[in-house]
Amino acid sequence: MKILNGKELARKMRxxxxxxxxxxxxxxGLAVVLVGEDPxxxxxxNMKERDCKKIGITSKKIKxxxxxxxxxxxxxxxxxxxxxxxxxxxxxxxxPSHIDESxxxxxxxxxxxxxxxxxxxxxxxxxxxxxxxPATPAGIIDLLKENNIMIEGKEVAVVGRSNIVGKPVASLLxxxxxxxxxxxxxxxxxxxxxxxxxxxxxxxGRPNFLKGNMIKENVVIVDVGTTYIDDKLYGDVDFESxxxxxxxxxxxxxxxxxxxxxxxxxxxxxxxxxxxxx
Amino acid sequence: MKILNGKELARKMRxxxxxxxxxxxxxxGLAVVLVGEDPxxxxxxNMKERDCKKIGITSKKIKxxxxxxxxxxxxxxxxxxxxxxxxxxxxxxxxPSHIDESxxxxxxxxxxxxxxxxxxxxxxxxxxxxxxxPATPAGIIDLLKENNIMIEGKEVAVVGRSNIVGKPVASLLxxxxxxxxxxxxxxxxxxxxxxxxxxxxxxxGRPNFLKGNMIKENVVIVDVGTTYIDDKLYGDVDFESxxxxxxxxxxxxxxxxxxxxxxxxxxxxxxxxxxxxx
Numbered sequence: 001m002k003i004l005n006g007k008e009l010a011r012k013m014r015x016x017x018x019x020x021x022x023x024x025x026x027x028x029g030l031a032v033v034l035v036g037e038d039p040x041x042x043x044x045x046n047m048k049e050r051d052c053k054k055i056g057i058t059s060k061k062i063k064x065x066x067x068x069x070x071x072x073x074x075x076x077x078x079x080x081x082x083x084x085x086x087x088x089x090x091x092x093x094x095x096p097s098h099i100d101e102s103x104x105x106x107x108x109x110x111x112x113x114x115x116x117x118x119x120x121x122x123x124x125x126x127x128x129x130x131x132x133x134p135a136t137p138a139g140i141i142d143l144l145k146e147n148n149i150m151i152e153g154k155e156v157a158v159v160g161r162s163n164i165v166g167k168p169v170a171s172l173l174x175x176x177x178x179x180x181x182x183x184x185x186x187x188x189x190x191x192x193x194x195x196x197x198x199x200x201x202x203x204x205g206r207p208n209f210l211k212g213n214m215i216k217e218n219v220v221i222v223d224v225g226t227t228y229i230d231d232k233l234y235g236d237v238d239f240e241s242x243x244x245x246x247x248x249x250x251x252x253x254x255x256x257x258x259x260x261x262x263x264x265x266x267x268x269x270x271x272x273x274x275x276x277x278x
Numbered sequence: 279m280k281i282l283n284g285k286e287l288a289r290k291m292r293x294x295x296x297x298x299x300x301x302x303x304x305x306x307g308l309a310v311v312l313v314g315e316d317p318x319x320x321x322x323x324n325m326k327e328r329d330c331k332k333i334g335i336t337s338k339k340i341k342x343x344x345x346x347x348x349x350x351x352x353x354x355x356x357x358x359x360x361x362x363x364x365x366x367x368x369x370x371x372x373x374p375s376h377i378d379e380s381x382x383x384x385x386x387x388x389x390x391x392x393x394x395x396x397x398x399x400x401x402x403x404x405x406x407x408x409x410x411x412p413a414t415p416a417g418i419i420d421l422l423k424e425n426n427i428m429i430e431g432k433e434v435a436v437v438g439r440s441n442i443v444g445k446p447v448a449s450l451l452x453x454x455x456x457x458x459x460x461x462x463x464x465x466x467x468x469x470x471x472x473x474x475x476x477x478x479x480x481x482x483g484r485p486n487f488l489k490g491n492m493i494k495e496n497v498v499i500v501d502v503g504t505t506y507i508d509d510k511l512y513g514d515v516d517f518e519s520x521x522x523x524x525x526x527x528x529x530x531x532x533x534x535x536x537x538x539x540x541x542x543x544x545x546x547x548x549x550x551x552x553x554x555x556x
Contacts, residue, residue: 102407122404123397126449127441129380153466161452163405170460171404174439177464179471182448186455188431193457 001243004143004222004250010258013142017269018055028272029058030088030114031080035073035099036066041092048090051261057268060086070099074107081109087275088114088268111274114267117164126171132267137169139259140201140222141176143250149199149220152177157193159183159210159236160203165224169201207234212241220248224256279521282421282500282528288536291420295547296333306550307336308366308392309358313351313377314344319370326368329539335546338364348377352385359387365553366392366546389552392545395442404449410545415447417537418479418500419454421528427477427498430455435471437461437488437514438481443502447479485512490519498526502534 021028030052034045045061052059062076073091080089089112095101105113110120116134124131133141144151156178160166166182173180178199183190194200194214202210203224210221225236235252242249250256299306308330312323323339330337340354351369358367367390373379383391388398394412402409422429434456438444444460451458456477461468472478472492480488481502488499503514513530520527528534 102405119401119405119407120398121401123399123401126400126404126445127380127397129397153464155467167404167449167452171445174445174460174462177462179459179461179465179467181457181459182452183457184452184455186431187457189433189457 001246002147002248004147004220004248004255006139006143006250006255006257006259007253009143009146010262013262014051014055014265017265021056021269026272027056027058028088028268029060029086030090030268031060031062031083031086033062033064033073033076033080033089033091035064035068035092036096038094041094045092048261048264051265052268055265057265058085066096068096068099070103073099073104077104077107081107081112084275086112087271088112090115090264112271114264114271116168116267122163122168125168128175132270133172133263134164134168135263135267136165136224136256136260137172138263138266139256140169140224141172142263143222143256143259144199144220145176147248149248151199154178154198155196156180156199156201157183157197158201158203159190159194160201160205160224162203165203166201169203173199173201202236204236206236208236208238210237210242212238212243212245215242215245217245218247219245221246222250222256223252225252226257279524280425280526282425282498282526282533284417284421284528284533284535284537285531287421287424288540291540292329292333292543295543299334299547304550305334305336306366306546307338307364308368308546309338309340309361309364311340311342311351311354311358311367311369313342313346313370314374316372319372323370326539326542329543330546333543335543336363344374346374346377348381351377351382355382355385359385359390362553364390365549366390368393368542390549392542392549394446394545400446403446406453410548411450411541412442412446413541413545414443414502414534414538415450416541416544417534418447418502419450420541421500421534421537422477422498423454425526427526429477432456432476433474434458434477434479435461435475436479436481437468437472438479438483438502440481443481444479447481451477451479480514482514484514486514486516488515488520490516490523493520493523495523496525497523499524500528500534501530503530504535 049059089108105117110118116132121131158170161184170180170182199220201222207227223235223237227234327337383395388396394410399409436448439462448458448460477498479500485505501513501515505512
């Protein structure tokens with residue numbers, strides 16, 4: 001069994017980006033908008049800012065009170081859309097319940113939507129056109145391809161159908177010529193489907209759900225689960241029980257998480273390169 | 279075996295729309311743009327205009343020369359976007375090769391995109407949000423649901439991954455709680471997948487591809503294929519060889535085709551109802 005080492009690959013990707021950015025007199029700028037005091041959101045925003053700093057992206061943090069109105073947030077986004085020093089805009093989710101996340105995402109210019117959550121980018125992704133890919137799905141594809149794992153012709157199970165992971169990663173894996181089945185809470189024969197799959201993407205947020213007796217030999221497993229229990233992070237895969245049968249596994253932590261953060265940096269750099277075309 | 283009678287259902291849908299429209303003093307307006315002299319395109323445009331007339335939608339045909347420049351076409355679309363009497367805009371595809379179809383579709387206001395081809399609408403569809411659904415996929419879902427065919431928990435094979443049929447219908451069937459596998463030219467074990475499926479959507483344009491020995495008993499088959507050979511229309515399903523085993527089949531012609539046209543009318547009426555929100 002080999003490890004899909006996202007931490008190491010993300011480091012390599014950051015190094016490459018840093019080199020490219022260092023050669024440019026102008027620097028990419030990322031605006032990170034944080035509303036409220038959610039501790040996990042704060043942690044994620046800090047990690048993203050640290051990543052930016054390491055590779056030469058200028059990050060601008062905009063911290064807003066929990067009770068910020070939606071209209072005020074939209075105004076700030078509209079200003080950032082017009083700001084030539086800002087190439088990417090990221091609004092940390094979840095937002096307080098009085099704010100409609102869809103309206104906020106739709107207001108971000110699709111040309112600065114480095115999270116890849118804007119419907120315009122998702123629609124272009126589905127059509128196979130150039131766009132900002134959502135970070136986690138893009139990170140998963142990079143993790144597989146950089147480890148020379150063949151997707152073409154393989155049976156792939158995507159377990160989970162969220163808007164930010166399951167649905168878009170299924171679309172990208174189909175574009176890579178995989179034969180993809182999307183499984184979810186209403187799927188009746190999940191064990192049959194898992195057993196026949198060559199590649200399994202677990203993205204349901206149920207700690208240790210996938211066990212050794214549910215998979216076939218030599219399967220490739222990507223674990224997107226991140227559930228905290230008593231401050232310890234659990235994936236969707238029972239690592240100990242699958243490790244004898246799987247050919248590759250992405251660990252939690254150190255697998256998909258770092259790749260997601262690296263994908264955000266890649267998107268920001270891409271937005272920077274395309275800045276003239278806006 | 280029962281027939282998924284699209285012709286009859288489409289007639290019922292048109293009748294319902296006609297009644298609703300007759301009660302409104304203002305009428306929905308659809309602009310149909312045809313570039314060049316392609317005989318099939320002319321035929322389709324005429325059919326759509328006839329459908330509109332039948333139910334009280336005002337259709338405005340805009341016929342342009344084969345050598346129309348892209349910029350001229352975009353100008354016309356921009357005018358239609360601004361025209362308050364036009365609620366839906368349809369540009370008949372394919373366009374002449376000197377015109378970039380994506381640029382043309384992107385220029386149509388997503389609020390008048392009654393074909394559901396705009397990336398903004400596809401992205402919203404993927405997110406499960408209100409939008410204009412692409413006509414053929416929407417027609418397929420209507421055809422299944424109106425015949426009380428259960429999708430939830432069923433294994434569904436979508437064969438073909440085009441932007442206008444395979445990919446969006448897979449997304450809609452997943453939203454209906456089906457467990458969907460998308461098959462395509464690089465799928466290795468297509469016969470195994472077909473054999474295990476409860477519902478099969480055939481959308482590859484290969485006449486009579488699906489035979490009786492490739493399916494299980496009581497499968498539901500939707501045939502989206504439309505290939506003309508010597509002026510006769512063929513679907514992707516060998517009707518004679520599957521009819522003893524399938525529980526439901528959509529015939530060609532008279533299945534998905536009329537439903538696609540009805541879905542366009544539904545979208546146009548929906549755009550009309552939403553005209554105040556533009």
